[in-house]
Amino acid sequence: MTINAPAQSGQPSHRSPDAIELRGITKRFPLVLANDNISMTVKWGSVHALVGENGAGKSTLMKIIYGMQPPTSGEIAVDGQVVHLHDPKDAIALGIGMVHQHFMLVDPLTVTENVILGAEPTRGTSINFAAARKKVAELIRRFNFALDPDDRIEDLPVGLQQKVEILKTLYRGARILILDEPTAVLTPSETDELFDFLKNQYAREGNAVIFISHKLQEVLHISDEISVIRDGRMIGTVPTEGATPQRLARMMVGRDVVLSVAKQPARPQEVALEVRDLVVQNESKTNVVDSVSFDVRAGEIVGIAGVEGNGQSQLVEAITGLHPVAGGTVRYLGRTLSTVNARSVSEAGVAHIPEDRNERGLVLDMSTAENLILGLHDEKPFAGPLGLLNLEKIQKNALDLASQYDVRPRSTTLPAGRYSGGNAQKLIVAREMQKNPKILLASQPTRGVDIGAIEFIHKQIVAARDEGLAVLLVSADLGEVMNLADRILVMFEGKIVGEVPAGEATEERLGLMMAGVNSGPAD
Known part of the structure; x- marks a missing residue:
């Protein structure tokens, strides 16, 4: 197959004003109707956002467009012609590219090697690396990406790795680009760069973008039209101009949602969680948490911001006894534990909402x-004489908590794996809060959770603070940290590089610190 990059200049020629038209797409799985008669049109030269709650059917629809799954019924037209996609190769041949939320790169290989992998130009019986490198370099210059064709992926920050994923699609001639939650691992400045490329370069040249995100402010900033x-x-498609977060949230959930917290x-009291010079190492004995110190007081929420992969996960696991500590101390309510494990x-007095x-x-x-x-299974009232479980008390506890925390469906027997992301998270919050903790560690508490459940969980976290708990919040969602936290710490490369009172925090200031720039403590 001949691989052609998008046209080098000017507007590419199209047979139709519509890049993609979905006509009555239905996808049935056993016991599940994932897509129900969905129709949607994406125009050339536009950024079309697709939003919906977790489990609404967005990912299934995109897999159908990219040839990863066939529809049960309905048809797809690309540039005005009905097509039949059997696999991603068919989609790529039609100029459809997809950047997945989790990158598909080979770390030891270079930018050029990753871009051409599976579509290597040949000269005789060997790969023509010179031609490949030249073509990749031309694409990098054309779209002003801060990349070197010879850089190794393992040496690149996450934002540039995403650009390599985009380059892979451009190299294969993508005229229609699908991006699934593309800003989840980006700093604010990297997000701005991505948006500038998508709207002011790629779409302006006449190509089309399908942008999937749960961040409504981002959707309103980047898109021309929004489908819900x-x-x-399909609830409807609206022009971005005139749309509001409240209107989109109502379309997504079917009711009004309080988006602000x-x-x-806060009324901080005594120190409840004290971390001093904490060091955590990975399997290769490299410090992934490097001499971290901070306090969390009763009655306050301390947020930790940072791009994922900068030591936040290991920090939380060390504090909760799930990862060994290589150095430093953690004091819980003024005590140092002789044995540190999840149970102790x-x-x-520590509750943990894991990531x-x-x-x-x-x-x-x-x-x-x-x-x-x-x-709690070995404690009263759930454990009776001789350690036997009190099934009546266990059932009543489940019914009470399911009602109190609005877990749906209200079943005591349903396996946890059958719940949606939001309801599964409510189960964890309910269980942890019934322990009457003094310290709450909430790590990515609303990841993969629908808007209605986000609203509920945020209220629970604030209520915990107001009841006098010390709350440590770790989230890759900068907006969540800024909305909930009273103080914000920023982690970069395993270190706390600064602290900002919530009232003084801006996305720009925190974003620079998250990128290792201006990484000093607040004045």
């Missing part, structure tokens, strides 16, 4: 009722 999916159905000023930390709810937070094959007593 709910429960597998209402909270009174929990018994010291991976399926791996750390729930036992997916166990029932609702069983998951809601994990860590």
Whole structure:
């Protein structure tokens, strides 16, 4: 197959004003109707946003467009012609490219080697690396990417790795670019660069972008039109001009949603969590948390901001006893634990909402009722004489918590793995808060959670603070940190590089610190 990059200048010629038209796309799985008669049109020269709650059917629809799954019924037209996509090769041949949320790069290889992988130009029986490098360099210059064709992926920050993923699609001639949650791992400045490329270069040249995101402010900033999916159905497409976050949220959820976090000023009290010179190492004995020190007081929320992969996960796991500590100390309510493990930390008054709810937070094959007593199963009222479980108390506890925390469906027997992301997260919050903790560690508490559940979980975190808990919030969502936290710490390359009172925080200031620039403590 001949691989052609997008036209070098001017507007590419099109047979139709529509880049992609979906006509009555339906996708059925056993017991699940993922897409229900969806129709949508994306115009050339535009950025078209697609939003919807977790599980609404966005990912399934994009997989159909990219040839990864066939529709049960319906048809797809590309540039005015009906097409049949059997696999991603068919989509690529039609000029459709997709940048996945989780990058598909080979770290030891160079930019050029990653870009051409699977589409290597040949000269005789060998790969023509000179021609490949020249073509990649031309694309880099054309789109003003701060890349060198000979850079190795493992030496690049996340923002530039994403540009390599985009280069892979451009090299294969992508005229229609699908991006799935593209800003999840970017700093604010990297996000601005991405938006400038998509809107002011790629789309302006006559190409089309499908932009999937749950961040409504971003959608309103980057797009020309916005389509909303709910429960597998297309609710509608609206022009971005005149749209509001409140209107989009209502379309997504079917009711009004409070998007801002209402909270009174914090009233910090005594230090509850004290971290001093903490060092955590990975398997190769490299410091991934490097001499970190901070306090969290009762009655305040301390947020930790930073691009993922800068030591936040290991920091939380060390504090909660899930990862060994190589140096330094952690004091819980003024105590240093002689033995630090998940149980001893929990018994010291610490509740933990883990970043991976399926791996750390729930036992997916166990029932609702069983998951809601994990860590409490050997205590009264759930454990009776001789350690036998009191099933009546366990069932009542599950019904009470499911009602209190609005877990749907209200089943005590449903396996945890059957819940949506938002309801699964509510289970974890309910279980942890019933322990009457003094310290709450919330790590990525709303990742993969729908807007309605985000609203609920945010209220629970603020309520915990107001009840006198010390809350440590770790989130890759900078907006979430800025909305919830009373003080914000920024991590970069395993270190705390600065602290900013929430009232003085701006995306620009925090973004620079997240990138290792201007990384000093607040004045």
